[in-house]
Amino acid sequence: MVQTPHEQCDLGPKLNGAPNSGCSKDCKYVPVCGDGKQEGTEECDLGSRNGEPGSGCSKECKKVPCCGDGKVEWPEECDLGSLNGQPNSGCTKECKKAPVCGNGHIDPGEECDAGPRNGAYNSGCSKNCTICGYCGDGVLDTPEEECDLGWQLNGAPGSKCSANCTKVGIPCPPTCGNGVVDPGEQCDYGSSNGTAGYKCTTNCTWVQHPVCGNGITENPEECDDGELNGTPSSKCTKTCTLKEPCYPPKPAVCGNGIVEHPEECDDGYLNGTPNSNCTKTCTKVHPCTSSCPKPQCGDGRIDYPLGEECDDGAANNGKEYSSCTADCKRKTKPSPCATCNPNPFxxxxTITTSCISTPFGTDKNYCACRAGYRASGLSATDPRQFRLPGFVGQEYRVFVAPGVDCDQLCDNPHPGPDSCREVPVRADCV
Known part of the structure; x- marks a missing residue:
């Protein structure tokens, strides 16, 4: 019996003070965990839902982490709310981190991840991030491939399978214009062949004359700003001639390394030296006649037809500081030109280089440094790094063997004829 005003409740001697009775031994109201009301020291009270998974409230009316509320609370690893457990959300229904196939990172449990290229032919990775077929894996994947002997044999001399996994020796329709440099072609930019700004003709051969619109000022062009030609922000017309200036034009400076009209060439401080094909007056050195001295070891030029591997000049060849012997041979025998597999896996x-194709054959794929950089920790003449002669547009790019980093700036890292000149050219790599 409740005797007011001294008692707030009275359930008898057996229930007073019992757990969750609502009445203490001294007949005072106490919170009841589970009645759906948050009272006293209770942190929460959801009634019959207390203790259920995901309710956020324990049977003792204490707050607990709620997986699915969008808040990451210990010991949860993640919480995306309604996205938990969805495919590729990265979070399970139990708020544990899960791999995300398609983010470009190989997470635990994935064999590969090529990002948006997952599932594309020759990406090497399927849509569920498992390694799948590609040209060069030695497995014939039809109908895309005609053959596949593995990346080491595909395209090798005498191989019956090309680097593109097509059979060799079988008559094929013309392929010039497919964007792939096939045997017999010098270049191939696909539908761009023969268009302004590209050095490749519709016959897949390199353009020998100036190309207006490629961003390179080639004699007799007066200027070339590429796609900006003819726009208000360019000083150059669409025909690569200078717009009529409203002030006296700046005269060409012979020796600054920039070919300015009417100069024929400009190799900077190398003008007029044996290492340059440009005179001190910025005119091209014309081919020698019978009266010119014959090529010889010590003239400062590398005469490959004579078997020369280097030539630092008669005054330097054979000296201790020179990498060239007195008979124009390298003191250190060049290592093989190590190629790379174009498949990204x-x-x-290394991450500081990229495997690119060159116009010297389907097997001439090399690791290319970033423009203006050369191999880290190696001398400039180390045979593991080299430049390639005749690679139009990439004459000053440095190539290295697979596994070599390129984090060292060249002596002259700026674009131009003098960039990375300290790295020797290797004609045996083309």
């Missing part, structure tokens, strides 16, 4: 190029 197997080319072994």
């Amino acid at each position: 197997f080319n072994k190029c």
Whole structure:
């Protein structure tokens, strides 16, 4: 019996003070965990839902982490709310981190991840991030491939399978214009062949004359700003001639390394030296006649037809500081020109380089440094790094063996004829 005003409740001697009775031994109201009302020291009270998974409230009316509320609370690893457990959300229904196939990172449990290229032919990775077929894996994937002997044999001399996994020796329709440099072609930019700004003709051969619109000022062009030609922000017309200036034009400076009209060439401080094909007056050195001295070891030029591997000049060849012997041979025998596999999972190029194709054959794929950089920790003449002669547009790019980093700036890292000149050219790599 409740005797007011001294008692607030009275359930008898057996229930007073019992757990969750609502009445203490001294007949005072106490919170009841589970009645759906948050009272006293209770942190929460959801009634019959207390203790259920995901309710956020324990049977003792204490707050607990709620997986699915969008808040990351210990011991949860993640919480995306309604996205938990969805495919590729990265978070399970139990708020544990899960791999995300398609983010470009190989997460635990994934064999590969090529990002948006997952599932595309020759990406090497399926849509569920498992390694799948590609040209060069030695497995015939039809109908895309005609053959596949593996990346080491595809395109090798005498191989019956090309680097593109097509059979060799079988008559094929013309392929010039497919964007792939096939045997017999010098270049191939696909539908762009023969258009302004590209050095490749519709016959897949390199353009020998100036190309207006490629961003390179080639004699007799007066200027070339590429796609900006003819726009208000460019000083150059669409025909690569200078717009009529409203002030006296700046005269060309012979020796600054920039070919300015009417100069024929400009190799900077090298003008007029044996290492340049440009005179001190910025005119091209014309081919020698019978009266000119014959090529010889010590003239400062590398005469490959004579078997020369280097030539630092008669005054330097054979000296201790020179990498060239007195008979124009390298003191250190050049290592083989190590190629790379174009497949992104197997080319072994470091993150500071990229495996690119060159116009010297389907097997001439090399790890290319960034423009203006050369191999880290190696001398400039180390045979593991080199430049390639005749690679139009990439004459000053430095190439290295797979596994070599390129984080060292060249002596002259700026674009131009003098960039990375300290790295020797290797004609045996083309």
